[in-house]
Amino acid sequence: MTNNATSTRETMGSMTSRLSMPYTLTAGKAMGTFLAELGAQRIIGSRCAACATVRVPAQDFCGDCGAETGELVAVPSTGELTGWTVTERGILAFVLLDGTDVPLLHRIVDTDVSSLVLGARVSARWAAEPAGNVMDITGFAIDAESTVGALAPTNELLAPIEQLAYRMELTYEHSYGHFYGSLFDSVKNDRRIRGIRCPSCRNVLLPPRGFCDVCFVPTKDWIDIPDTGTVQACSVVHIEFVGQRMTPPYVYAEIVLDGTATRLIHSVGGLSAEEARSGIVKPGSRVKAVWSDRATGSLADIEYFQVIDGSA
Amino acid sequence: MVAATSRNVAVVGSAQTQLKAAWSDRQHVDLISEAVARALLGTGLRIEDVDFVIDSGSDFLDGRSISNCGFLGAMGAHHKEESRVEEDGLWSALYGATKIASGSASVGLIVAYSKSSESDPNDYWTSLAEPFTQRPVGLDQNAVAGLFAQRYLTRFGVPASALRAVTHRAWAAADGNTFVDATLEMLQDEYWSQEIASPLRRSDMARPVDGAVAVLLASKDVARQIGGSPVWVTGMGSAIDQHFIAARDGATLPAAAAAASAAYRMAGASGASDFDIVEVSAGSTAGELMVLEALGMAEPGKAIDLYADGASPGLNPSGGALPADVVMASGLVRLHEVAAQLGGRSDHAPQGARRGLAHASGGLGMQNHCVITLETS
Numbered sequence: 106m107t108n109n110a111t112s113t114r115e116t117m118g119s120m121t122s123r124l125s126m127p128y129t130l131t132a133g134k135a136m137g138t139f140l141a142e143l144g145a146q147r148i149i150g151s152r153c154a155a156c157a158t159v160r161v162p163a164q165d166f167c168g169d170c171g172a173e174t175g176e177l178v179a180v181p182s183t184g185e186l187t188g189w190t191v192t193e194r195g196i197l198a199f200v201l202l203d204g205t206d207v208p209l210l211h212r213i214v215d216t217d218v219s220s221l222v223l224g225a226r227v228s229a230r231w232a233a234e235p236a237g238n239v240m241d242i243t244g245f246a247i248d249a250e251s252t253v254g255a256l257a258p259t260n261e262l263l264a265p266i267e268q269l270a271y272r273m274e275l276t277y278e279h280s281y282g283h284f285y286g287s288l289f290d291s292v293k294n295d296r297r298i299r300g301i302r303c304p305s306c307r308n309v310l311l312p313p314r315g316f317c318d319v320c321f322v323p324t325k326d327w328i329d330i331p332d333t334g335t336v337q338a339c340s341v342v343h344i345e346f347v348g349q350r351m352t353p354p355y356v357y358a359e360i361v362l363d364g365t366a367t368r369l370i371h372s373v374g375g376l377s378a379e380e381a382r383s384g385i386v387k388p389g390s391r392v393k394a395v396w397s398d399r400a401t402g403s404l405a406d407i408e409y410f411q412v413i414d415g416s417a
Numbered sequence: 418m419v420a421a422t423s424r425n426v427a428v429v430g431s432a433q434t435q436l437k438a439a440w441s442d443r444q445h446v447d448l449i450s451e452a453v454a455r456a457l458l459g460t461g462l463r464i465e466d467v468d469f470v471i472d473s474g475s476d477f478l479d480g481r482s483i484s485n486c487g488f489l490g491a492m493g494a495h496h497k498e499e500s501r502v503e504e505d506g507l508w509s510a511l512y513g514a515t516k517i518a519s520g521s522a523s524v525g526l527i528v529a530y531s532k533s534s535e536s537d538p539n540d541y542w543t544s545l546a547e548p549f550t551q552r553p554v555g556l557d558q559n560a561v562a563g564l565f566a567q568r569y570l571t572r573f574g575v576p577a578s579a580l581r582a583v584t585h586r587a588w589a590a591a592d593g594n595t596f597v598d599a600t601l602e603m604l605q606d607e608y609w610s611q612e613i614a615s616p617l618r619r620s621d622m623a624r625p626v627d628g629a630v631a632v633l634l635a636s637k638d639v640a641r642q643i644g645g646s647p648v649w650v651t652g653m654g655s656a657i658d659q660h661f662i663a664a665r666d667g668a669t670l671p672a673a674a675a676a677a678s679a680a681y682r683m684a685g686a687s688g689a690s691d692f693d694i695v696e697v698s699a700g701s702t703a704g705e706l707m708v709l710e711a712l713g714m715a716e717p718g719k720a721i722d723l724y725a726d727g728a729s730p731g732l733n734p735s736g737g738a739l740p741a742d743v744v745m746a747s748g749l750v751r752l753h754e755v756a757a758q759l760g761g762r763s764d765h766a767p768q769g770a771r772r773g774l775a776h777a778s779g780g781l782g783m784q785n786h787c788v789i790t791l792e793t794s
Contacts, residue, residue, distance in 0.1 A: 318490025
């Protein structure tokens with residue numbers, strides 16, 4: 106990359122980000138029934154009439170031939186071990202339950218690894234308190250004495266579990282890279298905003314980046330940007346929401362900092378509720394950054410922008 | 418149908434960043450723009466000549482939703498037709514080649530990237546699993562690889578120790594590939610011995626790395642204008658297996674076989690032996706053997722013979738995906754490799770190679786497969 110920022114202290118390397126996403130999963134008829142029946146210590150499979158196979162967990166459609174699998178069957182909780190792997194999260198195994206054609210994927214519990222052999226007889230271990238999910242079977246254990254069970258018709262089935270709460274938690278360490286790192290570093294240490302110029306369109310870009318998005322040529326010269334600018338568009342925020350930093354009403358604005366060709370999304374503050382509503386901030390308003398006491402190395406180190414004289 | 422694409426689309430340029438465990442000083446956009454800018458070099462094409470961009474990446478790995486929207490500038494996609502494929506970049510190439518073959522565009526840019534170092538890639542793999550019965554029991558990519566490896570080794574009577582030859586060969590090739598930050602010295606004792614998912618050890622698993630790759634596809638007319646020796650797309654195929662891993666065979670990859678068979682039919686090829694270079698992507702050593710057998714390079718259970726000293730010089734000259742797996746991009750790296758090797762742009766091409774095959778796998782436990790065949794005049 107061509108740039109002249111070699112003198113910059115790059116202490117800002119990365120930021121941690123955590124995503125926590127709640128879901129309500131819909132199990133459907135066959136899977137919902139399978140999960141519900143586990144609570145009664147019964148295992149429910151489905152029979153595909155078209156290809157004459159029984160698979161567990163029960164499925165609404167056959168995974169092999171795609172046919173609708175109408176008939177649910179009660180499957181014994183005994184079977185044989187047809188595969189396993191030892192991981193740091195425990196032993197996972199394929200268990201071919203008696204009378205079925207497709208193994209169930211589950212865990213091996215209460216069993217010494219050295220006693221695992223292909224073809225070993227196993228039986229299910231049940232949770233003391235059913236929770237309405239697949240872990241109502243805690244796993245399968247070697248059970249040499251278990252007799253070979255048989256499929257049975259299902260009589261009165263429990264109502265399917267319709268929905269399951271689920272949350273996905275993901276953690277990231279996002280690299281700033283040279284361009285954001287240089288910007289945030291100078292914001293943090295020197296209260297200095299730095300952009301970069303595209304040698305083709307001559308536009309100054311904030312945040313700085315390695316390539317001009319429009320021209321697709323490498324950017325070149327770092328440019329110091331004043332903390333004053335002009336509002337291009339704005340909106341008065343009246344509602345409250347999670348993560349909000351300012352108390353409504355306040356003004357959210359697209360600000361073109363002097364000399365730049367990009368728009369910075371930030372807020373205009375220092376206004377009374379009355380002033381925020383009054384339309385004092387409008388396209389063309391001149392604004393200047395009010396820096397906070399925080400030095401976190403992000404554009405949130407600017408508390409807000411305030412209106413200054415000289416509006417267009 | 419076959420003639421419509423055969424030799425109507427060519428790879429006219431391609432490039433990748435170096436692949437390494439963590440590009441911690443660069444953003445996704447930095448990696449993407451480097452690959453794209455370098456793919457254009459030497460083609461005489463400028464970004465303005467590109468009609469469309471198709472890109473592969475994962476919102477889960479990127480940690481943001483519809484992440485391609487933030488990366489458009491780096492991909493050179495400003496005010497262009499752009500679409501995202503949430504699968505390995507080789508599928509993006511398949512769509513791009515189809516689009517050009519249809520006559521609706523002349524030049525397409527295919528991009529794939531990931532920075533799995535920014536999160537735990539196992540969280541990504543687990544997110545692919547069915548959430549009611551597969552995710553809660555602790556299923557992840559390693560566990561599936563272990564379960565299937567046990568099936569494979571047991572069914573064909575291959576000892577787990579034989580897999581060392583697969584690792585060694587892959588890493589030795591990567592050691593000679595300047596675009597992969599992997600050396601034989603990195604294979605320390607712990608790498609060979611650490612149990613990950615029995616019977617597989619750390620050395621058997623594909624090593625996740627960061628990187629980006631870009632491939633420039635062009636119509637026959639444009640390829641001829643560029644001159645040189647175009648690398649033609651001759652065949653393409655893809656196929657997917659069922660999701661429930663216990664319902665898959667595990668010791669063979671019928672979807673990979675179906676994808677290869679479709680590509681061979683289109684290319685008029687009799688089989689894998691028609692290809693001088695075969696670049697495949699696999700999640701584990703045992704998985705790589707299964708891929709080679711599905712492609713028809715060896716009888717079931719016999720692919721290990723391809724790893725004898727001096728055998729199969731055209732097999733993964735780059736090292737393949739085991740030493741450097743860019744999730745969502747390893748297959749497109751394979752296409753770039755085959756094109757560069759056939760086009761005289763690579764320092765690790767086998768002598769006199771004219772035809773090559775690139776393979777990608779995707780999904781949990783290599784559920785999905787794509788094959789593209791290439792040929793130079």
